[in-house]
Amino acid sequence: MGITNRQKEILDYMWTFQDREGFPPSLREICKGLGLTSAGSLIKHVRTLEDKGFLGRMPGKKRAWRLRRRPAPLSIPLIGAIAAGTPILAEENREDELPVDPKLFGAADAFALRVKGDSMIDAQIRDGDLAVIRPQQDAENGTVVAVIVEGLQHEATLKIFRRRDESVELHPANPAYEPLIFHQEDRAKVKILGRLIGVIRPKL
Amino acid sequence: MGITNRQKEILDYMWTFQDREGFPPSLREICKGLGLTSAGSLIKHVRTLEDKGFLGRMPGKKRAWRLRRRPAPLSIPLIGAIAAGTPILAEENREDELPVDPKLFGAADAFALRVKGDSMIDAQIRDGDLAVIRPQQDAENGTVVAVIVEGLQHEATLKIFRRRDESVELHPANPAYEPLIFHQEDRAKVKILGRLIGVIRPKL
C-alpha cells in the first residue's frame, strides 16, 4: 500500500499548516497552499489518503480531521498489581498515567512501578518512590531490575540482578534483608520485567 | 485581569476536546460538552476569552482557533547557575525544560535544580538528581529547602532548614559535612528559594 508523490505533498502540507496555525486546514486552504484552484480536485486525493489510513476524517464536520503520525507518548503508565497471565502493560494493570515525557529517561516505552518498603534504601530509593522501568527480558549483572517471582506475589519488586553459574540471585540494597537465590529449575520462576532507568519522588 | 469560573470551564473543555480529537471544537460542540443548548449563549464567553488573550481567533474562519497558554504549564524549568541580581526564574537562568507536568508534584509553578555532590545522601538524594522546588520565601524547621548564600556561590544548594533563637542553620543530610550556621546580621545572607517537593532521577 504505497502513497503517490502528490498525496505525500498534500499530507506534508497539512502537517505544516497544522503545526504553524494550531488547527487543521480547510480544503480550499490546502488548494491555495499547493497552487490548486478547485476544491473538487483535492477531495479525491483526501479521500484516497483516508482510505489508506493516513487521515482520519469526521463525516459531516467541517475542518475536522486527525493527522495520524505516531505521536510519541507524553506520559508513563503506572502499573499496579499485576493480574495473573496478562502482559505487564495490559489495560487492567494500569493504575494511573504519569504526566511525564518518557524521553526524559531516554526511553520511548517506559512504565512505572510504585516502590514499597525500604529494601532499596542504599540505592537512594525510598518507600513511595516511582521507579521508571524500560521493558526488557534479560539483564546485566549488577543492574537494578523489576522482577516478579512466579507464584510468590502479584506485584513486581526491585532487586539487584546477579546471574551465577548455577543460580540466579536477587539482592536487596539494604543489609537488613536477605537475598533471594534460585537454583536450577527454580531459576525459571524469575521473570524480568525490565531495567530501572529512573526514579520519580512526587509530593515529598 | 481575572478569569471567571465559567470561562475557565470553557477553556478547559476546549483543551480537553482538542487533546482528545486532534482538532478544535466548534461552538455547538462546546455547548454539547457543557450542557448548553444555544451557541448564542456561548459566543459571549468566547469573545471575552479572546479579549483577555486566552484564545486566538481567526476572523471569518470556521472551527479555527488557537488555544494560547495552557491552563497549567506542561514543563518544569531547570535552573542552572544564577546570574547575580536576577529573579530565580529569569530567562537567563533557565538551562532546560523538563517535560514533566508540575501538577505531578502538587504545584503549578515549580522549578528544578540539579543536585551536586552527596551532601543529602541520607535523604536519598544523589549527585545528579533533579530537585523539584516550589518557590517560597520562608520555611518550616526541618524541611528541605533550596537556598543561596549571598556572596558565597552562584548556585543554589539543598539543605535542611532550622531557625533558632539567634541563628539560622543549614544542615546537610550527611554526617561527613558540617552544618552552616549564621548569627545575627549574617542571617540575612541566607536566601530561601523554595521548598523541596520532589525528586527526579533521570537516565540512571
Add this chain to the structure above:
DNA sequence: TAATATAGGAAACATTTGTTCTCTTTGCAA
C-alpha cells in the same frame, strides 16, 4: 490505436458553523 488511471478545473449545492437579534432568569447592590 483505444482504454484506463491520474490530475486538475468550474460551477452548483447542502450542511456546518459563526453571528446577531430578542427574550427570560437569576443574583446582587443601591
Add this chain to the structure above:
DNA sequence: TTGCAAAGAGAACAAATGTTTCCTATATTA
C-alpha cells in the same frame, strides 16, 4: 422595590466549507 450584570435559550441569517457533477488534459498500458 429598581437597576444592572451575568448567564442562557431560541430563532433567523450569512459565510465558510465539504460535496457532487460534469468537464479537459496527459501519460501509461493493453
